[in-house]
Amino acid sequence: MGSAVERTDEHVREYLIYRGFTSTLKHLDSEIKTDKEKGFRVDKIIDQLQHFIQNFDLFGLKEYWLYLDRRLFCRLEDVYRPTVNKLRTSLFRYYVINTIQRTQEFFQKQALELQGQVEWREWFILPFIPNPEQNPTFLPYFSRQWADTFLVSLHNFLSVLFQCMHILHGFDAEVQKMTSLTEENEQLRQMLFALQTESRDQREGDEMVHHKLPAYVQNMDRLGDTELDLVSSQRAVSTSTTPSRNFFSTFLPQGRRTPGKPPQVTTGSSPSQVTVSRKEPPTNQVKAKKKGETGEMDLTAENPSEPPDCTSSSSRSCRGGTEGGGLSAEQPFIKLSQEEYGEHHSSIMHCRVDCSGRRVASLDVDGVVKVWSFNPIMQTKATIMSNSPLLSLEWAAKPDRLLLLGSGVGTVRLYDTDTKKNLYEMNIDETHPRILSLACSPSGSSFVCSAAALSRSGSVESVPRLPIPVSGQLLLWDTKTVKQQLQFSLEPEPVAINCTAFNHNGNLLVTGAADGVIRLFDMQRYESVMSWRAHNGEVYSVEFSYDENTVLSIGEDGKFIQWNIHRCGVKQSEQLLPQDATGPFVLSGYSGYKQVQVPRGRLFAFDSEGHHVLTCSSSGGLIYRLTSGEPALESVLLLGGHKAPVVTVDWCSALDCGTCLTASMDGKIKLSTLLAQKT
DSSP: OHHHHHHHHHHHHHHHHHHTOHHHHHHHHHHHHTOTTGGGOHHHHHHHHHHHHHTTOHHHHHHHHHHHHHHTGGGSOGGGHHHHHHHHHHHHHHHHHHTGGGHHHHHHHHHHHHTTOGGGGGGGGGGGOSOGGGSTTTGGGGSHHHHHHHHHHHHHHHHHHHHTTOTTHHHHHHHHHHHHHHHHHHHHHHHHHHHHHHHHHHTTSOOBOOOOOOHHHHTSOOOOHHHHHHHHHHHHHOSSSSOOHHHHHTTOOSSOOOOOOOOEEEOOSSGGGOEEEOSSOOGGGOOOBOTTOOSOOOOSOOOOSSOOOOOOSSSOOOTTSSTTSSSOSSOOEEEEEEEEEOOOSSOEEEEEEOTTSSOEEEEETTSOEEEEEOSSSOEEEEEEOOSSOEEEEEEOSSSTTEEEEEESSSEEEEEETTTTEEEEEEEOOSSSOEEEEEEEOTTSSEEEEEEEOOOTTOOSSOSSOOSSOOOEEEEEEETTTTEEEEEOOOSSSOOOEEEEEEOTTSSEEEEEETTSEEEEEETTTTEEEEEEEOOSSOEEEEEEOSSSSEEEEEETTSEEEEEETTSTTEEEEEEEOOHHHHSOEEEEOGGGOEEEEOOOSOSEEEOTTSSEEEEOOSSSOEEEEEOSSSSSEEEEEEOOOOSSOEEEEEEEOSSSSEEEEEEETTSOEEEEEEEEOOO
């Protein structure tokens, strides 16, 4: 806001000089010098308030605060009036503490106004205490820490206020757009030069052209003959542990068939020891060859025996990618740029891109939601504040401008990001007030809501969580009628569901719960078709794979596991991840203070073809290649850029260049733009 005002003033000044309006220019400069709003510069306003305090100008301090109240604060909603009053009280206390020798003058002038206020009742004795800095009542106010905390609080309040005013927003957006386009042109020139150099080098040898499926194929059903062969081969080995084919046949496509060989299955002494190995990669990982090339090539990566160790972020190296350590020799992505969104002032809980890839919604632990765009420029579209704590968010599928917000008091709000208005607020359940997870069906006609009871401490959110999972419900709501359709049965007992995800057409729903169990629901019959204990501890994040033959999950035990949904409880791969990828996340502060945050948002996300997965780390996002052997993950690229642990990620592939979103505990969100290399 302040920079936009300064640029506008400069343009007006240049216009007046060009027109020869010298007298008008003088009046403009004089009024700018006496501008009480200081060009919407928060630091200048704070300096002015401190100037009045240091010069013992009580009258000037009162007049300036009254001006800010008439000009700015009175336009706020009534819910923010207590905050303004608290800041005003703290400002006067700050004046009293800094002018202790003139306290009698202060109370004489302010007695009529303050004597009826409860928060000032004890302060009238201050002038008569010999050493007030040693009195237990006033001791905290003489500390530097209290003064700094008050000034930072006032600074943050004014900053958020000015961000929501949208003054000169259009002009500022145009200036940012011009700057962004200039930087983008320079990046594209450098990228073009690099690609031309790479192209000349590749002409000297054989090369393979990556075959990207067209959009209309990607949007079709993803289960093909490969899945049918998998079910058939597993039936031949063990029919006792294989689910009925009739259930999955309702989700299979009829028009698309993809070539592929059935995997080889070896069985152990129990179903949990069954391992699935493929001699060829899945069909969606096959890479086409240029015209004229013959023969076959093994595209599967070597599987070193040692799992990757990614706990060290400074070395940017992970064992398991190449021999002798280091990242994978074949870089599947080029990081074109990395931008930062820094409008949050506390740790992020959720950060999600909408279906179109045009908007991002981010939620921090203070309950502030920011809706913003990053293409072509980074720009805040809306700021949502709530009286009650917010715990979850989800974009609606149709229309994609709607945002679902789950609170800690048993309500879900439907918010229109275009009109910046609440469309409806649904009362879910008073006995289970914590809305932990929201998932909107791809059809846009309904959404799933996970509601949980309060913890034993009675707080909305306790860290760390209790070892005994609290009670919960899984509900289905109709988005058109805004009514509850049904409540899912959770066996063996009602438990809090931490994470939910639909498959591509909304026929299947997978959930991860606080009891460590993954449940798979048939959304045509609205019942659970299978469930299995997946993790020792809570399930933090769960997603369908790209081909939807498997489910991948991250749990409290630090394991990243791939599950075969055609054989209940059978692992296809398992890998232990470092704590900075799975949580709980820890941010160390001054004097040994530690901030601990339990995972709430998505802990991993896939690229557009399901070959690579983005996870959290202590210094930024970390991209792995999914392999068909052991280890299951091969580290290929560390995005970096963060100074605090990353707590949630998302991968937007709706645009030509993929954009990775990584959000951290210091409130910073990084947007890393990647270009997939054709190998």
